[in-house]
Amino acid sequence: KNQVEQSPQSLIILEGKNCTLQCNYTVSPFSNLRWYKQDTGRGPVSLTIMTFSENTKSNGRYTATLDADTKQSSLHITASQLSDSASYICVVSGDSSASKIIFGSGTRLSIRP
Amino acid sequence: DTEVTQTPKHLVMGMTNKKSLKCEQHMGHRAMYWYKQKAKKPPELMFVYSYEKLSINESVPSRFSPECPNSSLLNLHLHALQPEDSALYLCASSLMGGGLGNNEQFFGPGTRLTVL
Numbered sequence: 001k002n003q004v005e006q007s008p009q010s011l012i013i014l015e016g017k018n019c020t021l022q023c024n025y026t027v028s029p030f031s032n033l034r035w036y037k038q039d040t041g042r043g044p045v046s047l048t049i050m051t052f053s054e055n056t057k058s059n060g061r062y063t064a065t066l067d068a069d070t071k072q073s074s075l076h077i078t079a080s081q082l083s084d085s086a087s088y089i090c091v092v093s094g095d096s097s098a099s100k101i102i103f104g105s106g107t108r109l110s111i112r113p
Numbered sequence: 114d115t116e117v118t119q120t121p122k123h124l125v126m127g128m129t130n131k132k133s134l135k136c137e138q139h140m141g142h143r144a145m146y147w148y149k150q151k152a153k154k155p156p157e158l159m160f161v162y163s164y165e166k167l168s169i170n171e172s173v174p175s176r177f178s179p180e181c182p183n184s185s186l187l188n189l190h191l192h193a194l195q196p197e198d199s200a201l202y203l204c205a206s207s208l209m210g211g212g213l214g215n216n217e218q219f220f221g222p223g224t225r226l227t228v229l
Contacts, residue, residue, distance in 0.1 A: 041225060043220035045220070
């Protein structure tokens with residue numbers, strides 16, 4: 001069964017600290033993996049997209065890694081800011097059908113001053 | 114223009130009302146999507162239009178009726194909804210109609226729908 005699991009479900013850290021969010025997937029065949037940031041009541045915004053051959057990709061203070069062998073990805077946030085408080089969703093695309101776009105349940109990140 | 118716009122931002126309707134949600138993009142994308150998202154849950158795919166034709170309907174009740182008048186516009190017509198249909202409705206678009214799973218999706222801000 002194609003699944004995307006994220007951990008932790010929620011996380012609270014102090015402003016300025018770093019954190020790492022995890023994503024494990026069983027989607028096969030694999031096409032790409034994306035990390036989205038979603039503020040409450042808003043649409044998701046893409047942070048990174050990685051294909052099979054990419055191991056790491058950065059977008060400012062966000063760095064995503066991908067291990068296609070173990071089917072794991074992580075999103076590392078450096079020097080967190082209050083504006084980083086949001087849900088972070090891992091999305092994995094399988095074959096060419098849109099119904100194979102599998103969303104994780106997300107990690108709710110709260111940054112405390 | 115690199116964004117997907119949705120109107121209205123908020124909508125409150127009764128169970129006997131008929132209303133429509135609108136979505137627009139001017140990025141030349143040929144695939145457009147409707148998602149439903151309940152609180153603290155990931156988005157759930159409802160419909161996909163590819164090259165202005167309905168290509169995927171994820172067994173959505175007929176009280177939701179999508180329409181794609183042209184490649185830039187996507188509507189979702191609502192009729193006789195139930196309170197459990199209250200949710201955030203997200204529109205998304207991607208560049209290509211074929212190979213849908215390989216194309217990055219750009220999401221709109223969503224419409225917060227409340228059914229009384």
